[in-house]
Amino acid sequence: MSGSRTAPADVGHIACIGAGVIGGGWVAHFLARGYRVTAWDPAPDASEKLHRLVDLAWPALTELGLAEGADRNNLTVAETLENAVADADFVQESAPEDLELKRDLLARIDAATPVDVVISSSTSGFTMTEMQERCTTPQRLVVGHPFNPPYLIPLVEVVGGEGTEESAVRWASEFFEVAGKSVITMDREVPGFIANRLQEAIWREALHMVANGEATVEQIDTSITEGPGLRWPLFGPCLTFHLAGGEGGMAHMLDHFGPSLKAPWTRLEAPELTGELRDRMVSGCEQAADGRDNAELVAQRDSAVIAVMRAMQQLKEAG
Amino acid sequence: MSGSRTAPADVGHIACIGAGVIGGGWVAHFLARGYRVTAWDPAPDASEKLHRLVDLAWPALTELGLAEGADRNNLTVAETLENAVADADFVQESAPEDLELKRDLLARIDAATPVDVVISSSTSGFTMTEMQERCTTPQRLVVGHPFNPPYLIPLVEVVGGEGTEESAVRWASEFFEVAGKSVITMDREVPGFIANRLQEAIWREALHMVANGEATVEQIDTSITEGPGLRWPLFGPCLTFHLAGGEGGMAHMLDHFGPSLKAPWTRLEAPELTGELRDRMVSGCEQAADGRDNAELVAQRDSAVIAVMRAMQQLKEAG
Incomplete structure (x- = not known):
């Protein structure tokens, strides 16, 4: 057919x-x-x-x-x-x-x-x-x-x-x-697919914060537009954290911040950080980095953040 | 003192x-x-x-x-x-x-x-x-x-x-x-503050997906950089969804997608969408929109997305 x-x-x-x-x-x-x-x-x-x-x-x-x-x-x-x-x-x-x-x-x-x-x-x-x-x-x-x-x-x-x-x-x-x-x-069906699951996790956490009086709508939006939102057009959450690990990359990041997966930083329970999950995250990031070392990734992220900030600044001035 | x-x-x-x-x-x-x-x-x-x-x-x-x-x-x-x-x-x-x-x-x-x-x-x-x-x-x-x-x-x-x-x-x-x-x-202490709670919710959902073989590190990062990550430098998650509601804004969005808060789109349980929470989200978005109607917000978002995409394209060509 x-x-x-x-x-x-x-x-x-x-x-x-x-x-x-x-x-x-x-x-x-x-x-x-x-x-x-x-x-x-x-x-x-x-x-x-x-x-x-x-x-x-x-x-x-x-x-x-x-x-x-x-x-x-x-x-x-x-x-x-x-x-x-x-x-x-x-x-x-x-x-x-x-x-x-x-x-x-x-x-x-x-x-x-x-x-x-x-x-x-x-x-x-x-x-x-x-x-x-x-x-x-x-x-x-x-x-x-x-x-x-x-x-x-x-x-x-x-x-x-x-x-x-x-x-x-x-x-x-x-x-x-x-x-x-x-x-x-995608090889298999997951309710909400990929990006919506990630976006929905943010959204639900935001709703909880507003419902509990922990943050306002304005603070939530500002926390993204002036914060992690400026990094995400170039590097997704995984490569972003690979960079946050400094020269040790995702491996260092997971070893250093791994314990914070137990912290009540969101209402979403974290999965067990098994050796297998750790290795998948590390090798996925190494593949994504594709030979670029920390200094190269940092330089690219910095260029991207500057370009994004400039573009937003120009829009604000034009508007 | x-x-x-x-x-x-x-x-x-x-x-x-x-x-x-x-x-x-x-x-x-x-x-x-x-x-x-x-x-x-x-x-x-x-x-x-x-x-x-x-x-x-x-x-x-x-x-x-x-x-x-x-x-x-x-x-x-x-x-x-x-x-x-x-x-x-x-x-x-x-x-x-x-x-x-x-x-x-x-x-x-x-x-x-x-x-x-x-x-x-x-x-x-x-x-x-x-x-x-x-x-x-x-x-x-x-x-x-x-x-x-x-x-x-x-x-x-x-x-x-x-x-x-x-x-x-x-x-x-x-x-x-x-x-x-x-x-x-912030007026009060919340573990992880605001942006980290939002970011951590994404991160935990991403770890769950990788742990379960639902998505790869590459797919997760691509789903953000080619998707919602392009919108977030200008409008945070709340104003983004205000726009997604079309001319009805956040009110329409919550009435239309409200039921999906019950859907298993992330491992994060949603709060009850009470009338009070709904009203807070709606009035917060109206305040953030600051008199801009849907057409104006759409035009601004579109300009921002184009500017961000162009900047990323130039970086890729330069790199």
Whole structure:
């Protein structure tokens, strides 16, 4: 079946189901990359909403550089879901986060979409195994989880469900790469995937602090924007701590700060820091450092932090 | 007593105790801001380590712009702790995270430092109440928690212990502002303060994922650097979700995604989303938005994300 699939690089026409912030963001992204997009949403003002979202995103997309042939007029808003998907090379679903709704909607999309076309869901946290159970051809359904706004933030997490063929997961990952995204292909389903689990951990801790009067919304946001948020565009949490370990890297960091994993620094209980976990963290960081020693990593991080701070300063002065 | 304290703007000479990554980072920061610094660390190679750390930081600090009179030669490495603090207008302690060690060290610093001088600890997570118990003049001891690297990341969290005078907390906050930092003054002690609790929640979730084989170190770091990490330099987690709520803002976000607080998206249990918590989040975000509507916030976020992505791209091309 996957033999008759349009090659990822040959996709020309995309169906986007859902006209919320995420659905509209996908529409803007695909239009800016030169695709024809047919969208559908049950809301009576779907067309108006979508055009407003695209218009809001377009200056940023123009600034970043539009693909050849990219045109806002390549957007059609269909009257029915069936019309939207009938002729698509790829379908991206971005309905509200409601499992029953998604199960029904994906079944409808599945029934109306040519059987060799991959269907991807923007779900923030449901697994495809949960969502695909009412589909007759579940093998081509994947999660393609973007970040807000999908027209700017590169990350898409791709993962299949139990009923998904590996070829569909591979196809979707390749397609998203062609469409300009940074793809993480997950081998197994985890609720919330990767980035949302990390982000959700921050978010829940923040809610606890506000609920307990330990910090205000403003203090929480400032603690990130003036603190670790300035390091994260270049190095993620692991490589950041690899650097915090100084010349001893992650190994020193875990040996030195390991005991603080027992400290009540968050409501989240830490895992046991077994020798195996320690070694995985250390070797993962060594791989990520890719031969760069502490001095090189420090110099790169410093350049990045300075560039980010300058950019933020300029925005503040301009605003 | 606080009447005889040097005014925050008149501080000229700072003692830095500890020559690790954080202690050395403080030394570099204070030198770059034009202060005279006397440092001490029990390690036999303390002087060599400190000079290496300062040299590593200096290009970035020069790039950012040194204060008038800033000079690497304004660093003296003292032979004894007592000599280091005897003549200081302010003391910053950055010893290893070991509670017993810090209790003893702070008591020694306290005994040797003129009584009207504020002493600040870089501790990542201990409370000052725990640490100051062996001091005879605990009223001038505060936490001044920086982020790595202290010479670049602006954030300092300031909080006192039960034995600390409010005037010392105020003095420290003012001094750190004068010294070029972004200060969050906390009203009460929470283990890990604010940013570390948030960061630690991410870190623990990441360790769980690696321990369970759910994600690799590389996937975790990529999920941040290509995802939410690009948004956080401008808007923290709260304002980010305010935007994710579209025109309905945080109120819509909580009503729509509220149920996902029950989902197993992280090992961290969420607090009950009471009406009071909801209202605090909503009004905090409205205050932070400060009259900017969704379109304005989106435009600012988009400009920031583009600026950050461009800066990272340039760094990658240069490297």
